[in-house]
Amino acid sequence: MRTTVGIIGGGPAGLLLARLLRLAGVDSVVLEARDRAYVEQRQRAGILEQATVDALRACGAGERMDRQGLVHDGVELRFDRRAHRIDFPSLTGGRRVMVYAQTEVVKDLIALQLDCGGPLLFEARATVVEGADTATPVIRFTQEGRERTLECDYVVGCDGFHGVARDAIPAGVRQTFERVYPYSWLGILADVAPSCDELIYAHSPRGFALHSMRSPLVSRLYLQVPNGEDPADWPDGRIWDELDARFAIDGDWKLDRGPITAKSVLPMRSSVTEPMRYGRVLLAGDAAHIVPPAGAKGLNLAAADVIVLARALAALRDTGSAELLDDYSRTCLRRVWRAEHFSYFLTTTLHNEPGQSPFATRLQTAQLDRIAGSKAAATDFAENYTGLPIG
Numbered sequence: 171m172r173t174t175v176g177i178i179g180g181g182p183a184g185l186l187l188a189r190l191l192r193l194a195g196v197d198s199v200v201l202e203a204r205d206r207a208y209v210e211q212r213q214r215a216g217i218l219e220q221a222t223v224d225a226l227r228a229c230g231a232g233e234r235m236d237r238q239g240l241v242h243d244g245v246e247l248r249f250d251r252r253a254h255r256i257d258f259p260s261l262t263g264g265r266r267v268m269v270y271a272q273t274e275v276v277k278d279l280i281a282l283q284l285d286c287g288g289p290l291l292f293e294a295r296a297t298v299v300e301g302a303d304t305a306t307p308v309i310r311f312t313q314e315g316r317e318r319t320l321e322c323d324y325v326v327g328c329d330g331f332h333g334v335a336r337d338a339i340p341a342g343v344r345q346t347f348e349r350v351y352p353y354s355w356l357g358i359l360a361d362v363a364p365s366c367d368e369l370i371y372a373h374s375p376r377g378f379a380l381h382s383m384r385s386p387l388v389s390r391l392y393l394q395v396p397n398g399e400d401p402a403d404w405p406d407g408r409i410w411d412e413l414d415a416r417f418a419i420d421g422d423w424k425l426d427r428g429p430i431t432a433k434s435v436l437p438m439r440s441s442v443t444e445p446m447r448y449g450r451v452l453l454a455g456d457a458a459h460i461v462p463p464a465g466a467k468g469l470n471l472a473a474a475d476v477i478v479l480a481r482a483l484a485a486l487r488d489t490g491s492a493e494l495l496d497d498y499s500r501t502c503l504r505r506v507w508r509a510e511h512f513s514y515f516l517t518t519t520l521h522n523e524p525g526q527s528p529f530a531t532r533l534q535t536a537q538l539d540r541i542a543g544s545k546a547a548a549t550d551f552a553e554n555y556t557g558l559p560i561g
Contacts, residue, residue, distance in 0.1 A: 171199065171318065171319065171320045171321065172320075172321045172322075173197050173198055173199040173288070173289075173320065173321075173322055173323075174191075174196055174197045174198060174322065174323045174324065174483075175187075175191055175196060175197070175198040175199075175322060175323065175324050175325075175326060175483065176198070176199055176201070176307075176309045176320045176322035176324070176325045176326070177198055177199065177200045177201065177326045177328060178201050178296045178299075178309060178325065178326070178327050178328060178329040178333060178334065178335050179200075179201070179202065179203075179327070179328035179329035179330065179333065179455075179457075180200050180201070180202025180204075180209055180276075180280070180290060180292070181202075181209070181212075181276065181328060181330075181455070181472075182272055182275050182276055182279065182455075182469055182472060182473065183328040183454050183455035183456075183472035183473065183475065183476050184200050184202070184326070184328035184329075184454075184455075184476075185200065185276065185279035185280060185283060185290075186225070186226075186229070186231075186279060186472075186473055186476050186477075187326060187328065187454065187476035187479060187480055188200050188279075188283055188287055188288060188290070189229045189230070189231065189279060189282055189283065189287060190225075190229055190476065190477065190480035191288075191480055191483060191484075192283075192286070192287045192288060193229060193230075194480060194483070194484035194487065195484075195487065196480075196483050196484060196487055197288055198288050199288055199289045199290075199291065199320055199322075200283065200288070200289065200290045200291065201291050201294040201295075201296050201309065201311050201320065202290065202291065202292050202293075202294060203293070203294065203295040203296070203329075204292065204293065205292050205293050206280065206292050209276060209280070209292070210273060210276055210277050210280065211273060212272070212273060212276070214271075214272035214273070214468070214469065215271075215272045215463070215466060215468050215469040215470075216269055216270065216271045216272065216382060216383075216384060216390065216466075217267050217268070217269060217369075217382075217466035217469075217470075218235075218239075218267060218268040218269075218270055218275075218469070218470065219267060219466075219470040219473075219556055219557030220265040220266055220267065220556050220557055221470070221473070221474065221477075221557045221559075221560050222268075222469070222470050222473040222474075222557070223235070223239075223267075223268045225473060225477055226275065226278075229282075230282060231275070231278045231279055231282055233278075234274065234278055235268065235270045235274070235275070235278065238270065238274070238385070239268045239269060239270035240268065240269040240270070240383065240385075240386070241266055241267075241268055241269075242258075242266060242267050242268070242269060242367075242368045242369065243257060243258050243259055243266055243368070244256050244257045244258050244368050244552075245258075245368055245369045245370070245371060245555065246366065246368060246369070246370045246371070247371050247372075247373075247538060247541065247542065248370055248371065248372040248373065248374075248417060248419055249372070249373040249374070249534075249535060249538045250535060251418060251419050251420045252419060252420070252542075253370075253419050253421070253423075254538075254541075254542040255368070256541070256548050256551060256552055256555075257552075258552045258555070258556050261545070261548055261549045261552040261553070262549070262552050262553055262556050265552075265553075265556040265557070266556065267466075267555070267556055267557075269382070269383060269384075271384050272469050275469075291313060293313060293314070294311050294312070294313040294318075295311055295312050295313070296309050296310070296311045296329065296333070296334050296335075297310050297311060297312060297317075297334060298310045298334055298337075298338075299325050299327075299334055299335055299337070299338035299451060300338075301450075302325070302338040302339070302448055302449040302450060302451040303448070303449035303450070304449070304450070305323070305450070306321055306322070306323070306450075307321075307322055307324070307325045307338075307449070307450045307451060308320065308321050308322070309322065309325055322450070323450065324450050324451075324452065324483070325338070325450060325451045325452070326451075326452050326453075326454055326476075326479065327451065327452070327453045327454065327457040328454050328455050328457060328472070328476070329457055330455070330456040330457055331441065331456055331457065331460060333457055335451060335453055335457050336443060336453060336457055338448065338451045339443075339445075339448040339451065339453075340448070343445070343448055344443060344444075344445075344448075345443070345444050346441060346442070346443045346444075347441070347442045347443075347444070348439060348440065348441040348442075349439060349440045349441075349514070350437075350438075350439045351437075351438040351439060351440075351462060351517065351521070352397060352523060352524050353377075353394050353395065353396060353397060353438065353521055353522075353523075353524070354394075354395050354396070354397050354398075354399060354435050354436055354437045354438060355380075355392045355393065355394065355395070355435070355436040355438065355463065356392065356393045356394075356395045356399060356401060356404060356409070356433065356434075356435050356436075357390070357391070357392045357432075357433070357434050357435075357436055358390070358391050358392075358409060358430050358432065358433050359384065359388060359389070359390055359430070359431050359432040360388070360389045360390075360391065360427075360428045360429065360430050360431065361387065361388060361428050361429045361431055362387075362388075362389050362426050362427060362428025362429070363386060363387055363389070363426065363428075364381065364382075364383040364386070364389045365381065365389070365423075365424065365425045365426045366381050366383075369381065369382050369383075370417060371464070371516075371520055372416050372417050372520075373519070373520045373521075373534060373535075373538060374415070374416040374417075374418075375522070375531075376412065376415055376416050377393065377394035377395075377416065377521065377522050378392075378393075378394040378416070378464075378520045378521045378522070379391070379392065379393055379394070379412075379413055379416035379417055380392040380464070381413075381417065381425075389428070391413055392436075392463075393409065393412055393413065393416070394521050394522070395435065396524070397437060399435050400435075401433040401434060401435055404433065406429075406430045409430065409433075410425070410427045413425055436463065438462040438463070438517065439460060439462065440460065440461060440462060440510055440513065440514055441459060441460040442458070442459045442503070442506060442507065442510060443457075443458050443459065444499070444503060445499040445503075446458045446475075446498065446499040446502055446503065447498050447499045452479060452498060452499075454472060454475035454476050454479060455468075455471070455472030455475060455476075456468065456472065458475065458502070458506070459471060459506050459510065461509060461510055461513040462513050462514070462517045464513060464516045464517045464520060464521075465509065465512050465513035465516045465517070465554070465555070466555070467509040467510075467512070467513050470509075470557055471505070471506060471509050474502070474505055474557075474560045475502050477560050477561070478494075478498060478501055478502055478560060478561050479495075479498055481494060481561065482494035482495040482497075482498050483495065501561055505558060505560065508554070508558055509554075509558075512554040512555075519534050519537050519538065520534070
């Protein structure tokens with residue numbers, strides 16, 4: 171097989187890139203290791219920045235999102251039994267976020283790709299990328315028990331931290347910066363209408379909690395738990411009691427309970443790999459960077475990467491200039507590190523370290539007080555949360 175851009179990974183990054191390239195007249199092939207049903211059921215992020223929403227609309231993947239997604243104009247911070255809302259549009263010139271699950275984004279992009287895009291091969295597991303520093307890199311993959319090859323002008327790795335694309339960058343060139351956090355999230359899905367109109371981020375002496383949602387009838391909630399926690403140690407009643415305690419404020423707000431349909435524990439870490447390009451191999455999304463989930467940046471950073479990359483590849487095709495492509499890693503990393511810092515800030519401000527001192531807790535409260543009481547601090551929060559400019 172032969173194509174201009176070989177894309178490893180059929181998640182949101184790879185599928186969005188394929189769609190953007192299709193619209194720009196650049197051919198591509200997407201290789202996805204799993205079957206379609208698995209890909210369309212993977213539970214991941216659910217908050218889309220304004221730029222991600224705009225990109226999905228512009229590429230024709232916004233119809234169902236606009237019909238079913240939940241537009242949010244702000245978030246609520248809770249601390250010291252107080253609640254403070256941050257209004258996004260008034261602080262950002264109109265930017266908002268959209269609650270629309272990654273599973274739904276993937277379904278929409280798969281439908282477009284199969285209907286009018288280039289090849290999307292499921293159960294096609296990439297095993298190695300060869301010739302990254304040559305003019306024709308090759309992806310070796312297996313499908314239906316057969317070994318196959320895909321020759322490309324460029325290879326884009328959207329295959330995550332443990333994918334083969336990262337390994338195509340020599341160890342002496344690749345550098346990874348990482349932080350592992352000393353706590354995890356216990357996440358649940360519950361068949362109950364959300365008890366809030368917008369997300370609630372709660373800091374409490376008992377630990378962090380987040381109230382999110384997947385739809386008007388399905389709630390998504392999280393609790394800070396120790397690393398290595400077993401979801402089986404958390405019966406439903408214990409989870410709801412702990413959520414009640416962490417969301418508590420002085421007022422009449424009530425957390426509604428319902429049947430819990432899923433539980434999982436999510437470890438938390440930050441990671442950035444530099445550079446994001448070596449020869450004809452480029453990294454995007456989790457293959458290049460991972461953020462803790464508190465800032466809702468993972469999917470949005472992946473989308474930003476491929477938007478920048480699609481522009482660069484389109485410019486190369488249309489003008490013959492590789493200037494944007496040569497700047498790809500540097501352009502993306504500026505935004506990546508800004509998002510990493512925001513996610514780190516939000517995570518460390520809202521969570522309790524094991525054995526945390528009262529002094530450290532007072533510092534957290536002081537920072538939250540500043541966001542609640544300073545327009546400048548609230549604006550900085552809102553601008554980072556709704557998403558910084560791309561490129």
